[in-house]
Amino acid sequence: MANQDLLLVFDETVTRAGVDGWIRHLESAGAPTQMYRLGTSFVLPVSDVDAIQEAGSDLPAPTRQVPRGSDAWLGRRELRPTGTAVSLGPTTIGDGSVAVLAGPCAVETPEQMMATAAVVAKHGAVGLRGGVFKPRTSPHSFQGLQWDGLDLLVEARERTGLPFVTEVIEPEHVKRLAEVVDGFQIGARNMQNFALLTAVGQSGLPVVLKRGFGCTVEETLAAGEYLLLEGNDQVVLCERGIRTFEPSARFTLDLTAVALWKQRTHLPVMVDPSHSGGRPELVEPLSLAAIGAGADALLIDVHVEPQQALCDGNQALSPEQFAGLMGRLAPAAAGLGRHMGGGTSVRECSPT
């Protein structure tokens, strides 16, 4: 049989020596392979299924044998049927709970960032968002505070104990950002920036990978595969709306993608109802629908003064709207057998 039809998965109970034994056996059987890491597991693609049967009894049994299927095979659900839990500082995404990450689209001023962080922490967010490098459609729009804004995110983390994600737009920025951020965001416009994906994958830090608004479900999985290939399994896929013929909302939230990703990949799935709907009044219905479709997390724009925002103020929730939303999401999640959370509750998290 040809074309690497099977994946042998060895969990952490199997030693590296055992896996090396398999690699030597497959090579001598004329089916050379390469080893990949998925967290603490080892994965060997095998092109010749007969070579597996010919293995001696001294070799450890694989934990699982999985058909390779699509190109994005390191992300296939079958490799890790229980799903991947992503650790963003003290917060866990993908543990069955619904994690809300919230904050301004862009970090603007100390007052705006600290006040917004305090509000979202008070009402149950388990992570902060805030862009300091903003990829804007127009070069005349506010481009973010850049490196200066990073200090404000760090201060907001110190004050609230909440970890933060922020967007990275340049591979050259990854190392410096990695010294302070809890997690990266790769924006829709950069989902297929393969050099950026590889650099972020190498950082080993958690990544929120936003779906390009012109990219398919499978293309998004393939983009995630670039991160996984670097040995980084801390990847959250984020549906943030796609461009369709429908002009009534900023983008069309594709809930089918959420359901499909939950079935096809072990990676947790996030939904951004703010950028997809583009209006505050759509955030709640889209959030409820996202939880119903199986989303593990929500990414929500909140601003203490939405009318004054330098970026995407017309979609940000006010503090009152965010408080109301969080109050109504909890019973809805409970009705679906879920709970709001994101793993451990908020605790002091020391700045790195």
Ligand code: PEP
């Ligand atoms: C954002 O979350 O701030 C953002 C720019 O989103 P997207 O990349 O999905 O447009």
Ligand code: MN
């Ligand atoms: Mn935005």
